[in-house]
Structures are given as C-alpha cells and as structure tokens.
Amino acid sequence: MAQSRLEKIGTIYTRVTGLIKSGALKWEDRPLWYDIYEAFPPKEEPKFDRPAPNLPLKNIFYEEDKIRAVFHKNNKNVGTTNFLDSKHKTITQRFIQIYKTVEAQYDGTASDSQIYQEAIDLLKRDQESRKAEDEISLSSAFKEAQAQESRDKVKINVSDIFKE
Amino acid sequence: MRSLSLLSRKWGSISTARLNSTLTEAQATPDPHKAALAHPDYFSVHNLFTVKDLFDARVHYGHRDGSLDERMLPYVYGSRLGHIIFDLDKTAEYLRRALNVAAHVAYRDGIILFFLRGAQNSHLVEKTAQECGEFAHTRFWRGGIFTNATKQFGAVTRLPDLCIFFNSQNNVLLQHTAVKDAAKMGIATVGVVDSNCNPNLLTYPVPGNDDSPAAVELYCRLFKAAILRGKERRKADFNE
Numbered sequence: 001m002a003q004s005r006l007e008k009i010g011t012i013y014t015r016v017t018g019l020i021k022s023g024a025l026k027w028e029d030r031p032l033w034y035d036i037y038e039a040f041p042p043k044e045e046p047k048f049d050r051p052a053p054n055l056p057l058k059n060i061f062y063e064e065d066k067i068r069a070v071f072h073k074n075n076k077n078v079g080t081t082n083f084l085d086s087k088h089k090t091i092t093q094r095f096i097q098i099y100k101t102v103e104a105q106y107d108g109t110a111s112d113s114q115i116y117q118e119a120i121d122l123l124k125r126d127q128e129s130r131k132a133e134d135e136i137s138l139s140s141a142f143k144e145a146q147a148q149e150s151r152d153k154v155k156i157n158v159s160d161i162f163k164e
Numbered sequence: 165m166r167s168l169s170l171l172s173r174k175w176g177s178i179s180t181a182r183l184n185s186t187l188t189e190a191q192a193t194p195d196p197h198k199a200a201l202a203h204p205d206y207f208s209v210h211n212l213f214t215v216k217d218l219f220d221a222r223v224h225y226g227h228r229d230g231s232l233d234e235r236m237l238p239y240v241y242g243s244r245l246g247h248i249i250f251d252l253d254k255t256a257e258y259l260r261r262a263l264n265v266a267a268h269v270a271y272r273d274g275i276i277l278f279f280l281r282g283a284q285n286s287h288l289v290e291k292t293a294q295e296c297g298e299f300a301h302t303r304f305w306r307g308g309i310f311t312n313a314t315k316q317f318g319a320v321t322r323l324p325d326l327c328i329f330f331n332s333q334n335n336v337l338l339q340h341t342a343v344k345d346a347a348k349m350g351i352a353t354v355g356v357v358d359s360n361c362n363p364n365l366l367t368y369p370v371p372g373n374d375d376s377p378a379a380v381e382l383y384c385r386l387f388k389a390a391i392l393r394g395k396e397r398r399k400a401d402f403n404e
Contacts, residue, residue: 005311007347007365016350032274032325033352036265037367039201043258046367048347052234058242060249 226359239371270394274325
C-alpha cells in the first residue's frame with residue numbers, strides 16, 4: 001500500500017486524494033476518516049504552512065473597571081474570594097452595585113470622590129449588618145454539630161462486614 | 165524523440181481513463197455508512213454540552229500574552245489584564261465538529277488513541293479510554309511508534325484511525341511528536357490547542373484550556389459520550 005509521509009506538503013486529505021487519483025492507493029483501501037473528512041471538512045485546512053493571520057489582540061476592559069480600580073487602590077485588604085462559589089456576590093461586585101446606584105441617584109451632579117465616599121459608607125454599613133445577621137456563638141455551633149452527627153450516624157455491624 | 169512524445173501523450177490519456185474508472189468504481193459500490201454522513205448531527209453530539217458548561221469548566225482560560233502563538237489569534241476573544249481568553253462561541257463550534265468526527269469514527273469501528281502528557285490528568289485519560297473501549301498513550305512517546313511500527317512492535321500493526329490530543333504538547337512544552345507523525349502517516353487528528361500551541365497540523369483543532377483538571381475532565385466526558393454513542397448506533401444499525 002502506498003503512503004505519503006510528507007506532512008509539510010498539503011494536508012492528509014490532499015495527499016490521500018492524490019494517491020487515489022494516481023492509482024497508487026485503491027478506493028477500497030482509503031483511510032477510515034476519508035469519507036468523514038469529505039462530509040465534515042474542518043473549518044480551516046490543516047496545512048503545515050498556514051500563515052498566522054494579521055489580527056490584533058484586543059484588550060478586554062469594562063466600564064466597571066474604573067470603579068474597581070479606585071476601590072482596590074484605596075482598600076488593600078478586601079478579604080478572600082471563593083472562586084467556586086458563583087451564588088454569592090464578591091465584595092467588589094457589591095461595591096460596584098452600590099456605587100452605580102449612588103451615581104444614578106446623583107445623576108451627574110456630584111464629583112467622583114463624593115460618590116466614592118458615599119458608596120464606601122454604604123458598603124461599611126452593609127458589612128456591619130451582614131455581620132450582625134450571622135452571629136455565631138459557641139453553644140449554638142455545638143448544638144448544630146451534635147444534631148448533624150446524630151443525622152449522619154452510620155450503623156456498622158461487625159458480623160455483616162465480611163458477608164457477601 | 166517523436167515516438168517518446170507520442171508515448172507521453174498516450175500515457176496521459178491512460179491515466180485519465182484510470183481516474184474515471186476509480187470514480188465510477190466508487191459510485192458503484194454502495195457505502196453502508198452513507199446515511200449517517202448525510203445527517204448533519206447523526207449522533208446528537210451537538211447537545212452534549214452548552215457554552216455555559218465550557219465556561220464552568222474554565223475552558224476559556226488561556227495562558228499569558230507573552231506565550232501566545234500568533235496562529236491561535238483567530239480563536240482568541242481578547243486579553244484580560246494579560247491573560248488570554250478564548251472565544252467560547254468559536255470553541256463550541258470546533259468542539260462540536262470534533263465530537264461529530266469522533267462519533268463517526270467510532271461508528272465505523274475505527275481505532276481511537278487518546279494522548280495527554282502531564283501527570284496530573286494522565287490517569288483520568290487512561291480511565292476514560294478504558295471506559296469507552298478505546299486506547300490511550302499518556303507516557304513517553306518513542307520516536308518510531310507510528311513511523312516504524314512493524315519493527316517496534318515486531319508484527320504488522322494497524323495504526324489508529326483517529327488521534328485525540330487532550331494536550332497537544334509534551335512535558336517540555338514542545339508539540340507532541342505524535343502530531344507530526346500522525347500527519348506523516350495520514351492519520352486524522354483532533355486536538356485541544358491552548359494559547360501556546362500550534363494548531364496547524366491538527367485536522368480538527370479545538371481551541372481551549374488544556375491544563376485545568378476541570379477542563380480535561382469535561383473533554384474526557386464529552387469524547388467518551390460521543391464515542392459510546394457512535395458505538396451504540398453501530399450496534400443498532402448493523403447488528404439488528
């Protein structure tokens with residue numbers, strides 16, 4: 001069976017088609033993927049020397065980045081963020097929300113620093129109210145742990161362990 | 165000299181006759197898999213995932229600006245503070261094509277070989293291959309495995325019909341030798357290409373993250389599902 005090991009010339013499809021057309025490869029001996037390639041060709045031909053396109057690399061920026069920048073510049077310690085938790089908003093996201101509502105309220109009359117100051121105050125109050133919500137005491141935590149233990153009790157019978 | 169030129173003209177006519185005969189030969193023998201190829205999504209692999217699944221599996225994270233391969237630019241949405249972000253709409257399109265091809269190859273009882281070089285996710289890829297009844301090679305690649313197969317294995321070897329690269333690079337961040345070797349031996353390839361990879365030699369590239377365990381897990385799950393669907397339809401259509 002004839003082969004063409006020239007990976008830098010054409011594509012696997014063009015080379016196999018060439019072999020079939022010239023008679024070196026019989027139609028029955030064509031590769032398994034040949035018909036699949038003809039029915040579902042790739043978007044771009046897998047040529048070795050396909051040139052790199054002359055496209056620019058865009059920078060991704062949002063309007064909210066201005067707010068983020070000023071928030072993180074003035075507040076270095078913002079705590080940790082759990083990336084796996086997509087239900088709760090992060091502190092930065094909450095700040096952006098507050099900032100935008102304040103900005104909408106003023107509607108262009110106040111300066112950026114005024115809006116920022118008010119937004120920060122609102123955020124601080126928000127934080128305090130959250131802390132007050134989940135007030136944890138030692139006794140309540142102990143009772144909760146006990147309840148969970150009784151719920152998750154696993155009954156193990158030693159005589160049943162080796163039964164099949 | 166005159167006789168030579170006559171011969172060359174006659175030779176030309178013979179080769180066109182042979183070309184016509186091979187084509188008519190192709191049309192004459194009916195292909196049992198032709199019905200599957202006519203359908204744009206015979207195995208419903210397009211419904212195996214959504215763009216949100218890609219996002220949750222962190223497929224859109226590329227490496228940094230500095231290591232970007234310019235050939236990957238068409239698939240990149242942009243750079244967020246130095247980090248390359250892939251365009252998930254494009255990734256979804258390429259991934260659907262790749263899954264469809266994998267399913268068709270499985271439908272035709274083709275041999276599929278998974279590749280991943282990277283200790284963190286190697287075991288997962290090997291397990292995936294075992295679960296879908298295909299093969300995996302996640303160890304050091306000796307030079308002549310494809311190109312010198314008969315000598316290396318000591319017997320006539322059937323090479324894979326499709327190579328799926330979950331990471332098209334090896335441990336030293338150079339392109340995996342098997343990408344070039346598969347192109348040499350005329351084997352179709354599907355490969356996940358990260359922002360520092362070269363997508364040119366892969367037949368069906370899939371631009372996306374190849375490093376996060378979440379992303380590799382997603383690819384393993386999707387390709388396993390596509391291959392198993394292909395095999396199921398094969399059993400249903402031909403072994404009734």
